[in-house]
Amino acid sequence: MSTKTEKPDQGTSAPRRRGLVARFRANFLTGLVVITPISLTIWLIWTLTGWIDSWVLPLVPYHLRPEQYIGINLRGVGVIFFLLFTGVVGWVAKGLMGRSLIGWGERIVDRMPVVRSIYNAVKQVAETVFSQTESKFEQACLIEYPRKGMWAIGFVSTVARGEILQRLPDDEVMTIFLPTTPNPTSGFLLYVPKQDVLFLDMSVEDAAKLVISAGLVYPAPRNGKNGRNNGKNNGKNNGRNGEGDSGRQGESA
Structure with a gap:
């Protein structure tokens, strides 16, 4: 009586190995x-x-x-x-x-031409970085940049004041900081008319994450304009689907 040895099924073992890997x-x-x-x-x-x-x-x-x-x-x-x-x-x-x-020390430094410039620059940077007063961006926004039809994320700093506002023809001008990706600490300072600024519902922190991640990390939509827009879009889609279904039923009848 002869016994036959069963050979392993190579077709199933290969996918298993690939699955393990x-x-x-x-x-x-x-x-x-x-x-x-x-x-x-x-x-x-x-x-x-x-x-x-x-x-x-x-x-x-x-x-x-x-x-x-x-x-x-x-x-x-x-x-x-x-x-x-x-x-x-x-x-x-x-x-x-x-x-x-x-x-007394600053008065002495002010009399030294080169040292004075270095000291004032370092002091200004230190006061800006370690200042205890909260100076934050007010809101995230979208502006058309670098040309019309292309949009970029910006941060609203303040409303333009003083000579800047007097020299510009528009009544309301926003001071916008336009960050670069993926390093948002550098960027451009732009003065944009308020009517050309699209204000976003997302927080400044979420917008910064979006900039740093180069568009890979999107925040969850908030209730408000986004919810209303989604509701409108869903209503339009449901209306189109209803019209299509009624039309098909009429044709079948």
Whole structure:
């Protein structure tokens, strides 16, 4: 009595292998999406902490460093000293003596041609970046740019005032910041008549995400104009479908 050995079906094993490879690839990419931002965040914090330590610790007296007492070089000690020192400087600068010292120092700097330009530029940037007063864009909008028929996302800064408004022929002119993609910190400052600006319902944060992602991340539609427009479109489509169905029923009758 002879026994026959069954050969594996190669037609079914190949798709299984491809399915396993596809699942592993999908899981691997999902893992990368999870691990990459966490790893980069930890690496940036670790690198920034080490950079601050390398600048601050040499200025700290040796007897004030914790490594002298515990025998371990702790990363981040320089950051703590930097925060404490900066806080003390800010507290002193708010007082009368601090303001007097700052004014006296700025008067000396104003007499130095090159140093004066550098100091004023750095001071202006620092005041803009670290200002405690909230200055945010009012709203996201669409404007026709770079030519008619093409639209770009912009952010409404303010309403044009002063000489700018006096020189322009339109009564209401909006100050629009037009960001670039994918870096929204650079862009163009445009003065656009209000009637040429289409204001968006999406928040400024959602519009910024749309710009940074180069149009890949769209925010969820909000209730309001978008909902009304969708309702109108759905009503029109339903009306057309109803007319088509009634016409077909009449023809069949």
